[in-house]
Amino acid sequence: MITANAVTKRYPEGHEALKNVSFEITAGEMVFLTGHSGAGKSTLFKLLAAIERPTSGSIVINGQNLAALRKSAIPYLRRKLGLIFQDQKLLFDRSVLDNVLLPLSIVGHPVKDAPRRAQAALAKVGLPNRAKAFPITLSGGEQQRLAIARAVVNRPAIILADEPTANLDAASAIEIIDIFRAFQQVGVTVVIATHDPLIMARVNPRILRLDQGQMSEPASTPSADGVAP
Amino acid sequence: MTTWLVQHLTALRDALRRLLGAPLNTLLSLLVIGVALTLPTAGWLAIENLRAVTGDTPGVQQISIFLALEAGPPEVARIEALLQQASPGSWHYVPRDQALKRLRESAGMAEIIGSLPKNPLPDAFVVTPADAQPESLELLAKTFASWPKVAHVQLDSAWVKRLDALLRLGKLIVVLLAVLFSGALVAITFNTIRLQILAQAAEIEVAKLIGATDSYIQRPLHYFGMLQGALGGLCAAALVSTGSHLLTPPVAELARLYGGSFTLQGLAGNDIVALTAIGGGLGWLGAKISALIHLRRIS
Numbered sequence: 197m198i199t200a201n202a203v204t205k206r207y208p209e210g211h212e213a214l215k216n217v218s219f220e221i222t223a224g225e226m227v228f229l230t231g232h233s234g235a236g237k238s239t240l241f242k243l244l245a246a247i248e249r250p251t252s253g254s255i256v257i258n259g260q261n262l263a264a265l266r267k268s269a270i271p272y273l274r275r276k277l278g279l280i281f282q283d284q285k286l287l288f289d290r291s292v293l294d295n296v297l298l299p300l301s302i303v304g305h306p307v308k309d310a311p312r313r314a315q316a317a318l319a320k321v322g323l324p325n326r327a328k329a330f331p332i333t334l335s336g337g338e339q340q341r342l343a344i345a346r347a348v349v350n351r352p353a354i355i356l357a358d359e360p361t362a363n364l365d366a367a368s369a370i371e372i373i374d375i376f377r378a379f380q381q382v383g384v385t386v387v388i389a390t391h392d393p394l395i396m397a398r399v400n401p402r403i404l405r406l407d408q409g410q411m412s413e414p415a416s417t418p419s420a421d422g423v424a425p
Numbered sequence: 426m427t428t429w430l431v432q433h434l435t436a437l438r439d440a441l442r443r444l445l446g447a448p449l450n451t452l453l454s455l456l457v458i459g460v461a462l463t464l465p466t467a468g469w470l471a472i473e474n475l476r477a478v479t480g481d482t483p484g485v486q487q488i489s490i491f492l493a494l495e496a497g498p499p500e501v502a503r504i505e506a507l508l509q510q511a512s513p514g515s516w517h518y519v520p521r522d523q524a525l526k527r528l529r530e531s532a533g534m535a536e537i538i539g540s541l542p543k544n545p546l547p548d549a550f551v552v553t554p555a556d557a558q559p560e561s562l563e564l565l566a567k568t569f570a571s572w573p574k575v576a577h578v579q580l581d582s583a584w585v586k587r588l589d590a591l592l593r594l595g596k597l598i599v600v601l602l603a604v605l606f607s608g609a610l611v612a613i614t615f616n617t618i619r620l621q622i623l624a625q626a627a628e629i630e631v632a633k634l635i636g637a638t639d640s641y642i643q644r645p646l647h648y649f650g651m652l653q654g655a656l657g658g659l660c661a662a663a664l665v666s667t668g669s670h671l672l673t674p675p676v677a678e679l680a681r682l683y684g685g686s687f688t689l690q691g692l693a694g695n696d697i698v699a700l701t702a703i704g705g706g707l708g709w710l711g712a713k714i715s716a717l718i719h720l721r722r723i724s
Contacts, residue, residue: 245634247634268638268639271633271636271637271638271641272636272638273636274634274635274636275635275636279634279635281634285627285630285631285634286631287627287628287631289628290628298631298632298635299635299636301432301435302632302635302636302637302641303428303636304427304428304429304431304432305431306427306431307431307434307435346635347635350636
């Protein structure tokens with residue numbers, strides 16, 4: 197489902213963030229992309245989300261080569277991905293419900309059905325009663341749940357999350373990872389960039405380790421269902 | 426099709442929400458756009474009224490054909506036949522007796538006319554040409570003059586030329602004003618949209634990241650520009666209509682003092698629709714240019 201082949205990302209100033217990175221992620225897997233700060237996790241996340249393009253090599257998602265993707269096709273690719281950003285990128289002047297309605301509006305989901313669908317997404321992440329609240333009134337963990345609800349409301353086949361538990365306490369981080377596990381168990385591919393050992397200890401996922409922009413040996417191999425026994 | 430319609434309706438609703446969300450800003454923008462469109466519209470209306478005044482004034486666009494004094498009914502019939510052949514427009518025959526009668530009825534002329542031994546006036550034709558261009562009028566006058574038993578052809582071509590030049594100058598000024606103020610309208614919308622994009626940069630960035638196309642982001646901005654321009658056009662129509670309503674009585678009084686009657690023509694329904702459409706089109710153009718330039722900076 198996701199294949200990276202000899203991916204290199206070099207920035208104009210000469211810094212090489214990724215060097216010859218290759219991996220394959222099959223449908224329904226839960227994969228942790230890990231490594232120290234500056235290892236290239238966020239760069240790889242941006243490449244997978246088509247926010248940036250690789251300097252060389254190829255990334256293929258569901259048969260689409262991102263390196264060759266026309267600019268006008270990028271929005272349609274992103275609609276098939278559930279993107280969760282490190283800084284969440286919530287709209288603080290809009291209600292929780294309106295934040296979740298935004299992706300539905302973008303794909304032209306019927307207006308009458310959209311609130312029901314958004315409420316269902318909020319219920320999945322444990323925020324069924326906060327629809328009218330504004331994000332600023334939510335805790336850090338709730339804001340991250342809201343970001344997840346927004347990412348999954350269009351029922352993507354792949355979820356990409358960049359440091360989703362950064363700045364969260366341990367309890368909140370575990371709750372967030374449990375939500376991701378729930379999605380993975382219903383067949384969604386989940387790719388999480390993180391360097392949080394706590395959540396890696398809770399789940400037993402396949403791990404792709406990056407070290408100074410290069411893929412090092414995997415710390416663990418995928419289990420049958422991608423979760424800890 | 427449904428998705429397309431839903432997205433357009435959503436964008437329209439969003440644009441309306443933005444317009445109503447800042448009523449004072451909207452009101453001021455509409456007023457500025459209204460005034461910008463009022464000036465060329467008022468100029469155009471003034472020229473149309475002037476054209477109507479001069480078009481209705483006897484003699485301004487008419488050619489008088491005076492026959493020789495010795496011309497009799499056969500010559501009159503001949504000229505009539507020639508006029509029918511030439512089809513220059515409409516005409517009517519003024520017999521010499523009728524002309525004398527009219528002259529006698531004029532104030533202070535009865536005694537003078539009464540003292541004349543015989544009728545000194547010739548038979549005449551008054552032609553109102555279909556083509557009122559000065560060049561065409563002159564050509565017609567030359568043709569009439571070449572006909573048999575025509576003693577004199579009267580056309581105040583200098584006056585017609587002056588009037589035509591004046592109207593053309595007026596039209597040019599109106600066109601220049603229209604171009605200038607259309608540019609102003611585009612610039613106003615351009616700036617309004619620029620400020621909106623700056624204010625909503627975060628929202629636009631998020632929307633792009635989660636799959637919004639450029640069309641999705643630009644659509645409400647286009648609708649906003651179009652609505653603002655169209656409402657500005659309506660505002661201009663209201664200003665011009667109020668102005669012409671206020672000027673109608675004094676203009677009618679002035680015309681009465683000159684012995685005529687004239688009613689100032691205001692904007693017709695079609696004119697108001699056209700003004701609204703022009704305002705909307707220019708607003709859309711300003712929004713389109715602004716969105717193209719400023720959205721590029723948000724990746």
